[in-house]
Amino acid sequence: MADDEVKLYEDGRSPYVSRVKIALNMKGIKYESLVEDLSNKSADLLNHNPVYKKVPVLVHNGNPISESLVIIEYIDDVWEGVPILPRDPYEKAVARFWAKYVADTCNPAIYEVHRSYGDEQAIAKASAKLQILENKLITTGKKFFGGDNINLVDIAAVYIAYWPEIVEEAKGIKFYTREKFPKITEWADNFLNCQVVKETLPPRAHLLEYFLNRHRIRCNGTPK
Amino acid sequence: MADDEVKLYEDGRSPYVSRVKIALNMKGIKYESLVEDLSNKSADLLNHNPVYKKVPVLVHNGNPISESLVIIEYIDDVWEGVPILPRDPYEKAVARFWAKYVADTCNPAIYEVHRSYGDEQAIAKASAKLQILENKLITTGKKFFGGDNINLVDIAAVYIAYWPEIVEEAKGIKFYTREKFPKITEWADNFLNCQVVKETLPPRAHLLEYFLNRHRIRCNGTPK
Structure with missing residues (x-):
């Protein structure tokens, strides 16, 4: 999936962001990091996560996903390589x-x-x-x-x-x-x-x- | 999986138990219902869910699983038939x-x-x-x-x-x-x-x- 566009909205401080980054690293996925100022959130972040208005949000080929554990399961579902969840x-x-x-x-x-x-x-x-x-x-x-x-x-x-x-x-x-x-x-x-x-x-x-x-x-x- | 042994520890009142039963019904899985008295929980329940000591617990061929949404994902992973989660x-x-x-x-x-x-x-x-x-x-x-x-x-x-x-x-x-x-x-x-x-x-x-x-x-x- 070499042509994938992967963006991560983050804040440079959150353990929930770290969770997602570890999963991306385990799969060797290249991504663009977009650091939010949480006191002045971007329209893109609010648009991608209108329910919680929080980081992390992963946007994969235009599709936004929120909630760190949901994102990690998605990463494991979509990308091959080191498994993050057991297969059994x-x-x-x-x-x-x-x-x-x-x-x-x-x-x-x-x-x-x-x-x-x-x-x-x-x-x-x-x-x-x-x-x-x-x-x-x-x-x-x-x-x-x-x-x-x-x-x-x-x-x-x-x-x-x-x-x-x-x-x-x-x-x-x-x-x-x-x-x-x-x-x-x-x-x-x-x-x-x-x-x-x-x-x-x-x-x-x-x-x-x-x-x-x-x-x-x-x-x-x-x-x- | 006709020879499977499926048991459900339940209490006859909990929405978390209903969640699991709906998933079992969707897949057409036959199961044995074990109704717990929550004021006097069975040794089996405590043994199967030592962390939360709560229903529902699904026991599939001797393997216990707790937490209703985790159980539902397991049911969807293991049994064919009507999908409970989307496949995409x-x-x-x-x-x-x-x-x-x-x-x-x-x-x-x-x-x-x-x-x-x-x-x-x-x-x-x-x-x-x-x-x-x-x-x-x-x-x-x-x-x-x-x-x-x-x-x-x-x-x-x-x-x-x-x-x-x-x-x-x-x-x-x-x-x-x-x-x-x-x-x-x-x-x-x-x-x-x-x-x-x-x-x-x-x-x-x-x-x-x-x-x-x-x-x-x-x-x-x-x-x-």
């Missing part, structure tokens, strides 16, 4: 279950710990949710959630691998630590070390500055 | 987007209207979310979200088609009405009239009694 229907269902667990259960639980600046109940809830992922890595004894190679579940979990540690430094929270989650943090090291993942991550300093600024606004009412 | 990758992505919109955005917005007994802000939010579905039906001019036939999106929306009207009768709320949502309620009539859907619905009187009891507990502190 049962293994595929299991991968979808865990990707959904990460997206719908773990990520919101971590957001709540950060939003609440480490509320005890939020920490108890997020710890229980992440312990299930920790146990999954212990039980399978594999390097990645996908086994010996990354798959949909690892990609869905890119936020957990990279963002919380930076948010916690900015906000002075200690929740997502090596002591508490030794297997998940070991997985994160391995995952972030994959070339297809590494290239998609916003620079640490850039993210840290962004979260520090948000923290300052919350504490002082004004950005620095 | 872009149309498939569009169907997944809308099924997710219904499941993650519309349903929770309606739950919140009911939980709050018609809080104004909750009503404004849910109205805006449902108006998007209303507009979608107006724009396409088709009988179903899937077009001339039902697909994943219609199945995902079975809660909207059947449950809110009953909950609102029990709680004395007027939100989901024909006047407000003429297209969605017309779609609901058509959808609920399909034989594969009709057979999966818990009896209205049974659901009404259940929600009336919950309402009485909330108002009086004791069931009738």
